[in-house]
Amino acid sequence: MTTKVTVWNEYRHERNDPAVGALYPNGIYGAIASFLSEAGFETRTATLDEPEHGLTDDVLRGTDVLVWWGHLAHGEVGDETVRKVKERVLDGMGLIVLHSGHHSKIFKALMGTSCDLLWREADEKERLWVVSPGHPIVEGIGAYIELEKEEMYGEHFDVPAPDELIFTSWFEGGEVFRSGCAYVRGNGKIFYFRPGHETYPTYYHKDIQRVIANAAAWARPVRRSRPAYGNAKPLERIGGKA
Template sequence: MTTRVTVWNENRHENKNPVVRDIYPEGIHGAIANALKGAGYDTKTATLDEPEHGLTDEVLNETDVLIWWGHLAHHEVADEVVEKVKKRVLEGMGLIVLHSGHFSKIFKSLMGTSCDLKWREADDKERLWVVDPSHPIVKGVGEYIELEKEEMYGEHFDIPAPDQLVFISWFEGGEVFRSGCTYQRGNGKIFYFRPGHETYPTYHNEQIQRVISNAVEWAAPVGRKYPQYGNAKPLEAIKDK
């Protein structure tokens, strides 16, 4: 069965900033969704200002992997929607958090840390080095991905130690950053991927699209039932002592 993907974006920069609108006329979510459709995924989009932010129970129940991009309006995302998304991740839905989504309520809730970092908008060159060449997320990617201009994110990045570190970024100004990190929470897989500032055409880059597509394949549910918790009956008779 084809993996079902929902690309979520707050869609505020596109409505406020003509530079962003020129780069992403269909929104950041539209650019990512179109690339994934081209890769063969069953893809739809959802945005902040839709009812329930576009993440109704029906949508979430029909989503295998959720992609999340947010920046200006993290505080506007309703806590009850965050809890629904978190529950689905624990049940097995994959989650890919992009760029400034590091500060989203859902990512911070799943990480349990501030998820803070250093940043700078100065047209830095970014070189994302593959540090786990055996990982399926880097299938078809060379030793590194080079982006001519991007926003800098720098250490210390206040996240738990990743289960697997896939990319480390170097920036022209001298900083480095853990820019591709995987986690498992409950039955769900999570991938944080750093690049994607709204005023740069990063999501039109074919290598970046390839990583996101690979991450969707990696994060897709494996089909195991959610474990049962609480009081349990014995599997075998317990002998009287």
């Protein structure tokens, strides 16, 4: 069964900054959706300024994995949309949060912390080291991914300890960062992946594309009945009573 992926993006930088618009003429969401489609996923896109931010009940019901990129306008995402996305994740929908999406309302709601960090824009080399080489998210990836220029994110990253740490980044200025963090919340899987500043061609890098595609496959829902909750009748007799 084909995995259905919705790529969500504010689509503000691309319209307001000519340099970003030139780099991503079809939007950051368009670039991501394109390579995921080439990888065999059924993709659709949604943006901040669409009705209900493009995440209607029908869209969310038809989404196996939601990819989230936000930066300028985290506060403009409606709380009701955040609530619905969170419920879908807890029910089994996968969520991939990219780069500055660490400050999104949905990621904070699922982490329960500030999700804050250090940052610097200085055209630094980033080397993302694979620290969990047996994980499916790094299938086809070598010992590390090297990006010539990226924005620096540094520790301390105020998130819960990941269930699985997949990448650790080193930056030219000396900082390190937990740049690939995998979590389970309820029935859903979450992957936070650090690279992707809007002024760099990061989403055209084949290894970055491979990681995101691998993550989408990893995060898709398990095809099974969801657990039942609430009062339960005994499966066996208790104390000899019928």
